[in-house]
Amino acid sequence: MEPMKFWEFVSLVVEGLGYERSRIKIPTFVIMPIAHLVEWIYKLLGPYGMKLPQLIPSRIRIISCSRTFDCSKAKDRLGYAPIVTLQVL
Structure with a gap:
């Protein structure tokens, strides 16, 4: 129920699925020109059949934004309580 940053959440999910967390971090200013x-x-x-690439500026902007997720509204309005915690005990 504590607010959590997006990439911390993703890391917990990835590790929970048994995958190793990526050790490489590429700064936005390096990847954006690419x-x-x-x-x-x-x-x-594109007009000759090239498929839409995954690496485009709009996607880089979205994943590089700083976000924090918080469940307090769901708790207040819906009575939500998590069944399992994301934190490893």
Whole structure:
């Protein structure tokens, strides 16, 4: 029920599924020019059948934003209480 940052949540889920957490972190300022280049190439080659790439600037902006998730409204309005905790005891 404590507020949790998005990437901390994702890390807990990934580790809970038995996968190893990625050790590589690429800064946004490094990946964004690459994403713009990929998008530009798609605009050139898209009409010739190139599939929409996964690495585009809008997606980089979304995943690089800082967010925190909080369940307090669900608790107050719906009486929500988690059955299992995300934190490893």
